[in-house]
Amino acid sequence: MQTTQKNRVAVLLGSEHDAPLVEGAFTVLQELDIPFEAHILSAHRSNEAAIRFAEKAAEEGYAVLIAAAGKAAHLAGVLASRSLLPVIGIPLSASLGGMDALLSTVQMPNGYPVATVAIDGAANAALLAAQILALGDENLSFRIQERRKAMAEKVAQADERFHRSFTPNR
Numbered sequence: 001m002q003t004t005q006k007n008r009v010a011v012l013l014g015s016e017h018d019a020p021l022v023e024g025a026f027t028v029l030q031e032l033d034i035p036f037e038a039h040i041l042s043a044h045r046s047n048e049a050a051i052r053f054a055e056k057a058a059e060e061g062y063a064v065l066i067a068a069a070g071k072a073a074h075l076a077g078v079l080a081s082r083s084l085l086p087v088i089g090i091p092l093s094a095s096l097g098g099m100d101a102l103l104s105t106v107q108m109p110n111g112y113p114v115a116t117v118a119i120d121g122a123a124n125a126a127l128l129a130a131q132i133l134a135l136g137d138e139n140l141s142f143r144i145q146e147r148r149k150a151m152a153e154k155v156a157q158a159d160e161r162f163h164r165s166f167t168p169n170r
């Protein structure tokens with residue numbers, strides 16, 4: 001069932017085959033209690049549907065669009081060309097280690113930005129979407145801070161396990 005709140009994130013995948021590389025985004029969005037919808041949509045293979053989706057996204061309650069695609073990854077750019085919502089691109093390592101998708105996602109012409117995360121950086125795409133939503137949501141901001149604290153705690157624990165030192169006798 002769709003909510004009418006304007007706080008949803010859309011996660012668009014260029015192909016069903018991309019799903020395993022995008023799971024990290026779903027995990028983060030669920031962890032942070034952010035409503036999302038995920039769809040398969042292609043700027044190449046379902047061009048009209050992609051354009052329709054972008055044009056209606058704001059009125060359908062989406063606040064941020066995440067587009068994940070490999071190879072000639074034009075999905076994020078096409079969505080950005082038809083919507084004023086922030087678009088976050090995840091270049092996927094479907095071929096050439098993801099360099100092809102990275103360049104096609106990040107090298108947008110002046111005027112149509114796509115916020116591009118690392119190759120296969122699905123979790124960071126979700127976190128960036130969360131931080132955008134948190135601009136107008138103090139509770140979400142608190143949840144993100146708590147997540148960061150938990151990460152810092154893990155680093156401290158790793159340091160306790162790992163720490164070593166050596167002082168030479170002179």
Ligand SMILES: Nc1c(C(=O)O)ncn1[C@@H]1O[C@H](COP(=O)(O)O)[C@@H](O)[C@H]1O
Nearest residue numbers: 014015042043044069070073074075094
């Ligand atoms: N880059 C795009 C777009 C697009 O940009 O619109 N649509 C599909 N694809 C990508 O093609 C790759 C191969 O797709 P298939 O495995 O379905 O042939 C996928 O990584 C997909 O994201």
